[in-house]
Amino acid sequence: MSLQWWDVDELAKVRTLGYPVRQNDIPMWGYIKFESLRNFRHWKLHYPKRVTRVDPVTRAVETILNVKKPRTMKNIPMPKMEQEFYKGFMGWVYSCISTEAVITYKAGREITEIHVFDPMCLVNCSAKDIECLFINKIHYQAEDKEQRCSFKELLLFAFRKV
Secondary structure (H helix, E strand, O other): OOEEEHHHHHHHOOOOOOOOOHHHHHHHHHHHHHHOOOOOOOOEEEOOOEEEEOOOOOOOEEEEEEEOOOOOOOOOOOOOOOOOHHHHHEEEEEEEOOEEEEEEEEEOOOEEEEEEEEOHHHOOOOHHHHHHHHHHOOOOOOHHHHHHHHHHHHHHHHHOOO
């Protein structure tokens, strides 16, 4: 994790102000609080480097905090997706409980499910699979409309590129 130390320190102190924390986020909040109590043993936080400058004319001492840019990944690893599921496609739905899209299809005599956590994973599908998902709209509950839109927008983008 590459956050500034003051950001992580503030995260550990944040209260939810009466808003419920999502079920999938509870372990992460617990881990943030655990790390803050242990002085961040596993997380490498960014601390600013103090640089002092002396003005040659006025002899005034000035302290500057230089913050290094965090190291980030250049390429995001994408999980492999099952291919050619359009042949036995049955439907797909956004699950608010597990916060993922579930694609159901029939492979032979078995009914199989593909769990898609991030809409970007759909980019790895074949052209026929993207077309199938684009034509068959995702089912969702009213409160999950925003999440459904992210899947829909990505499919629209991918469908135009195919």
